[in-house]
Amino acid sequence: MTASLTLYSYWRSTTSYRVRAALNLKGVPFETVPVDLLTGAQRDAGYSKMNPGKGVPTLVLEDGSVLTQSLAILDYIEARWPEPALLPADxxxxxxxxxxxxxxxxxxxxxxxxxxxxxxxxxxxxxxxxxxxxxxxxxxxxxxxxxxxxxxxxxxxxxxxxxxxxxxxxxxxxxxxxxxxxxxxxxxxxxxxxxxxxxxxxxxxxxxxxxxxx
The missing domain is CATH 1.20.1050.10 (Glutathione S-transferase Yfyf (Class Pi); Chain A, domain 2)
Structure with missing residues (x-):
């Protein structure tokens, strides 16, 4: 399956790590675009326009919609691809x-x-x-x-x-x-x-x- 999601992340980012793991567990393909936090790439005009918080991760969906904040991204992932579940129903x-x-x-x-x-x-x-x-x-x-x-x-x-x-x-x-x-x-x-x-x-x-x- 061709990747249709784009995940902007930094390799050592714990927030990016948890999103990568969730997508992998659910079998959702994605392309990774590195954002080097140590060189300040997160503050570049193009990136900060996409993510005003100037952090990672940022998830760009198939239609170009942009999601930021890892917990919000994880909530979206769980709602859209509910299996395997990361949260109990009870x-x-x-x-x-x-x-x-x-x-x-x-x-x-x-x-x-x-x-x-x-x-x-x-x-x-x-x-x-x-x-x-x-x-x-x-x-x-x-x-x-x-x-x-x-x-x-x-x-x-x-x-x-x-x-x-x-x-x-x-x-x-x-x-x-x-x-x-x-x-x-x-x-x-x-x-x-x-x-x-x-x-x-x-x-x-x-x-x-x-x-x-x-």
Whole structure:
């Protein structure tokens, strides 16, 4: 099947990672267009007109419609391609999956993304060690909460197949390993990461497998 969707992403972006994984799991073909965040490509006039938030990912649909913000994109993907489901149909179970997912996507990611850490350095004089301590602190806080929210009797966060919580977690664990977070206190996090990376569709979404990986 020819790709009809275009995903603007950056290889190390956790938000792009989770969207790539969702599209792969659902068997939706897409073309990747790299946006180099380190060189400021997200601030170029053409790109920022498409995505006023000047971030990634951006998903361009077949008719040219543009979607931004990873959670909104994931919601669209789930509605349009409902199988395999990333959210349970039962309202209570759905809310629990979303709570765990948002712990990563809403509590941890926003305070640790590139623009925030850059502002910490530029505006408040944080050195490299200080910036890394900041990121590690919020990841540990998030993983501690995540451990308490998910099940301990299933390979994935809430069952035997990956869901939204798993995709948000595995992307954040990539960052945690990159920045040297000690994951020993988080056995559920480590178990879920291993289960996710055993799924070919998720493994193919890993940053190291992207065309712009360096």
């Amino acid at each position: 309202p209570l179970a759905r809310a629990r999956v979303q709570a765990a997912a948002y712990t990563m996507a809403v509590d941890v990611h926003p305070v640790n993304n590139l623009r925030v850490v850059t502002h910490l350095r530029d505006a408040y004089g944080a050195d490299t060690d200080g910036a890394m301590d900041w990121m590690r602190h919020w990841m540990v806080e998030g993983f501690t909460a995540f451990e308490a929210l998910v099940r301990d009797d299933t390979p994935f966060a809430f069952g035997h197949a990956p869901d939204l919580a798993d995709l948000c977690l595995v992307a954040q664990v990539y960052n945690a390993r990159r920045w040297g977070v000690d994951l020993t206190p988080f056995p559920k996090v480590r178990r879920i990461e291993a289960a996710c990376l055993d799924v070919p569709a998720i493994a193919a979404a890993h940053p190291d497998q992207q065309p712009d990986a360096s």
